[in-house]
Amino acid sequence: MLDAEQRERYSRQMRFTPIGETGQLKLMRSRVLIAGVGSLGASLAQHMARAGVGEIRLADRDYVEWSNLQRQMLFDEDDARLSLPKAAAAADKLSRIASSVRTEAIVADLTAPGALEAAAAGCDLVLDGTDNAAVRLHLNDWCFRNGVPFIYGGVAGAAGMSAALVPGSTCCLRCLFGGEEEQESGDTCDTIGMLSPAVEMIAALQSAEAIKWLSGNRGELRRTLVSAAVWPFAMREHRLPASSAGCRLCSAAAIAGDVNQAMTQTMSAAAPVSKAADAALAVSKTTAVLCGRDTVQVELQRTGNPGMYRSRLEQLGCTVIQNPYLLRAELPDNEGRFVVFPDGRALVQGTSDPGEAIRRCEIYLS
Numbered sequence: 001m002l003d004a005e006q007r008e009r010y011s012r013q014m015r016f017t018p019i020g021e022t023g024q025l026k027l028m029r030s031r032v033l034i035a036g037v038g039s040l041g042a043s044l045a046q047h048m049a050r051a052g053v054g055e056i057r058l059a060d061r062d063y064v065e066w067s068n069l070q071r072q073m074l075f076d077e078d079d080a081r082l083s084l085p086k087a088a089a090a091a092d093k094l095s096r097i098a099s100s101v102r103t104e105a106i107v108a109d110l111t112a113p114g115a116l117e118a119a120a121a122g123c124d125l126v127l128d129g130t131d132n133a134a135v136r137l138h139l140n141d142w143c144f145r146n147g148v149p150f151i152y153g154g155v156a157g158a159a160g161m162s163a164a165l166v167p168g169s170t171c172c173l174r175c176l177f178g179g180e181e182e183q184e185s186g187d188t189c190d191t192i193g194m195l196s197p198a199v200e201m202i203a204a205l206q207s208a209e210a211i212k213w214l215s216g217n218r219g220e221l222r223r224t225l226v227s228a229a230v231w232p233f234a235m236r237e238h239r240l241p242a243s244s245a246g247c248r249l250c251s252a253a254a255i256a257g258d259v260n261q262a263m264t265q266t267m268s269a270a271a272p273v274s275k276a277a278d279a280a281l282a283v284s285k286t287t288a289v290l291c292g293r294d295t296v297q298v299e300l301q302r303t304g305n306p307g308m309y310r311s312r313l314e315q316l317g318c319t320v321i322q323n324p325y326l327l328r329a330e331l332p333d334n335e336g337r338f339v340v341f342p343d344g345r346a347l348v349q350g351t352s353d354p355g356e357a358i359r360r361c362e363i364y365l366s
């Protein structure tokens with residue numbers, strides 16, 4: 001039963017007949033994972049918290065920067081000044097928007113072994129707030145293996161797309177767009193920028209489908225792919241394709257149970273490591289070039305308090321700041337920046353060349 005405060009708080013949402021008090025109670029008993037808390041994710045997080053979703057897990061591998069503030073609606077200048085991880089800054093904001101919502105900040109790369117399994121365990125659905133195909137496909141594969149709906153969204157420039165993909169009911173993301181190679185070939189925020197109204201439009205489409213599912217209105221899900229743009233304006237709705245006959249995740253054969261083997265194959269395809277980079281690994285290996293950031297993420301061999309690098313970085317002329325979540329070092333002569341997290345990841349900024357990023361790690365973080 002709802003108490004008086006909850007009744008008032010959610011009154012307008014409950015007056016919307018398909019939700020009502022029953023739907024509100026279901027929302028409050030729900031648990032979701034927001035994978036990626038950047039542009040889409042920050043907006044998705046607000047929608048879920050304000051709707052009264054009971055538990056929100058926020059997973060992101062990055063931290064707040066000045067260039068995020070134009071479109072990532074949860075963050076402010078203090079978050080950027082303090083270089084707070086997006087997941088932690090978002091959890092803090094959500095607790096002020098809706099103190100009864102349980103939040104969990106997960107500062108990690110969801111493609112690391114076991115990370116997604118832990119983050120998504122027990123969730124009713126996964127909301128896509130990512131900005132790259134490898135992570136998105138990893139989410140898709142986990143969701144389809146585990147029977148959890150995946151609410152896809154993607155934005156670049158003034159346009160975006162969204163679809164609710166439901167195991168056993170719709171095709172998966174691989175059947176919709178192909179694998180990593182096909183998906184990486186399109187425009188990204190790196191090449192054509194990103195407008196905040198486009199982000200909000202796609203986040204709204206995703207959030208509406210999530211609220212339908214979580215409030216028990218599962219038959220109301222929009223079983224289409226929407227592609228939309230705010231400038232120039234366009235909106236189209238496409239029927240979702242049937243599962244590819246050979247898809248090991250969403251075809252009839254996969255649903256019948258032959259999914260574990262498929263996962264072994266698709267997961268190894270989803271997280272490729274360049275052979276050239278692998279051979280050069282004295283201290284680290286490249287894991288990802290971050291979208292739109294002139295940044296490479298490098299996985300270090302050591303995990304633990306990044307303060308262990310502090311004295312060497314300072315000896316080499318870096319300006320170092322540290323907060324409970326990360327260490328940030330500005331290299332001398334404006335050569336770039338390192339951000340090191342306790343889970344052993346380093347974001348090397350000022351280059352998009354994986355070889356150069358590894359070289360800098362070997363010099364500064366050895």
Ligand SMILES: [Zn+2]
Nearest residue numbers: 172175247250
């Ligand atoms: Zn499929």
